[in-house]
Amino acid sequence: MNPSDDVMHPGRRRFLQTTALGAAALPVAMLGTGAAASEAGSGGIKLPPSILALKPVTSRIVPITDDERRGRLAKAQELMEKAGMDAIYLDGGTTLDYFTGMRWWTSERLMGMLLPRSGDPVYIVPAFERSRALEQIRFGHDVRTWQENESPYALIAQLMRDRHVGTGVLGIEDKVPFFRSNGLAQAMPQVRLVPATPVTAGCRAIKSAAELALMQVACDATLALYKAIWQGLEPGMTQQHIASWVEAGYARMGLRGDASINVGSYTAQPHGSREPQVIREGTPVMLDDGCYVEGYMSDLTRTFTLGRASDKMKRVFDIVRKAQQAALAAAHPGATMESVDAAARKVIVDAGYGPGYTNFSHRLGHGIGMDMHEWYYLVQGNTRRIETGMTFSDEPGIYIPGEFGVRLEDDMHVTTDGARWFTPQSPSIEQPFG
Structure with missing residues (x-):
């Protein structure tokens, strides 16, 4: 390869x-x-x-419509099914913009989206950024927040358990930095982390x-x-x-x-x-x-x-x-x-x-x-x-x-x-x- x-x-x-x-x-x-x-x-x-x-x-200039983005989310979930992924995690950045229209460039503080194989996306944001995130969120209403003294990785691990995939497969976008994917791996050792590229590139390349x-x-x-x-x-x-x-x-x-x-x-x-x-x-x-x-x-x-x-x-x-x-x-x-x-x-x-x-x-x-x-x-x-x-x-x-x-x-x-x-x-x- x-x-x-x-x-x-x-x-x-x-x-x-x-x-x-x-x-x-x-x-x-x-x-x-x-x-x-x-x-x-x-x-x-x-x-x-x-x-x-x-x-x-x-x-x-004709902007991308919300209907097109809904179609992108649906296609991503179809590709997740084919690839055997229970969910994918996206950081703020280009791919999050592609699927949701949110323009959020992440820092050391985790802000991202968990897209399950079925259902609406879930947004994970710092508590003090909740109102700013809500200004941009148009797909789904599930926003989970974490305080500065809490672990966002533990929050994502709980989300996986809530969806009965606590021992499942989580796709990680390839732009997610190592410290972030490492934090996710430590918070959910029973979850198998794999590249989300078949889903993200599978949508964006066409x-x-x-x-x-x-x-x-x-x-x-x-x-x-x-x-x-x-x-x-x-x-x-x-x-x-x-x-x-x-x-x-x-x-x-x-x-x-x-x-x-x-x-x-x-x-x-x-x-x-x-x-x-x-x-x-x-x-x-x-x-x-x-x-x-x-x-x-x-x-x-x-x-x-x-x-x-x-x-x-x-x-x-x-x-x-x-x-x-x-x-x-x-x-x-x-x-x-x-x-x-x-x-x-x-x-x-x-x-x-x-x-x-x-x-x-x-x-x-x-x-x-x-x-x-x-x-x-x-x-x-x-x-x-x-x-x-x-x-x-x-x-x-x-x-x-x-x-x-x-x-x-x-x-x-x-x-x-x-x-x-x-x-x-x-x-x-x-x-x-x-």
Whole structure:
């Protein structure tokens, strides 16, 4: 079993954070007309007309309904039955949001949900947080509280006994920290703790039409922002200029997001560098990352030059573009996930940039949805079969140490007759948006 197949990785690393994301998290309407009309970004950096032309996308956003979430809870219970689990425990975080709409980011104090195989969920919260939890709870009314001098683990153990599964099987979400799962194990030694991944990933990895629509808005917004950045760039600009534009551009669209920016030889490092970098004529620029729309994410990469690219850059770009196309063609229902990686890697190796991970040094892609990196992974060794409704990044790259790198990334969703990109493929390194 490939380790990446059953472990949802942490959120994406940020090598260059945009600043003051608090403002970018607010809809444009809440920023006020002065902020919306401002021609300067953070730090007083001037915004180009292309960034100022970005418009709110909020009218396209349709939130996930309570009816859909009820269906998710019912599906989870069906999967628990198949997997032989009597209940699952979820911490505050993305999966709790997925099933209930509660946006609660847990700390050392346990706040979570116990979902039994049948019946309504039970919420376990610190007593002093009860009223705040009730503001968000919409599914079920059973809220159990614990005081600071009490054990929340003992409370969950009692809940299991009350449901006559005190010697049963409890699924634990994979994002639950070790100290928490260890506390649960000690409080109920007769209960068998198992990964809840067959349930959590079993639900989240298959996207509904409503989820795909939110991801489409996110992908469209990121592509529009990248195009606006490219249109405004001039030689001599730094990462700080672009970071300010990213913040301002997403804010103008009523979203929040960020981007890593790498230039020249730093593009040969897949995740770049924090070293100061200056954009110059003819050097490659790599933009990567995405934004959030009602909890759903985009993840796009564009590599381009200002002005003319060298023949070698053009040739490498074309190889990566063909590899990306090969992966899309291979990503159909029933195909193994490793076969999609292999299809892209073959193009790159056959072009002389191999063997194996020599110049294409990472897996082809990852699942994406409410987390930028989630189940499952398009990587050698993962023999899991692709299913209709799954979503992945498609991001081959060629990285030549000391020179430059090219990565192209678009997100794709799998339909009954093959995979489709959310965004059009980049046509060339000099004209990345057509």
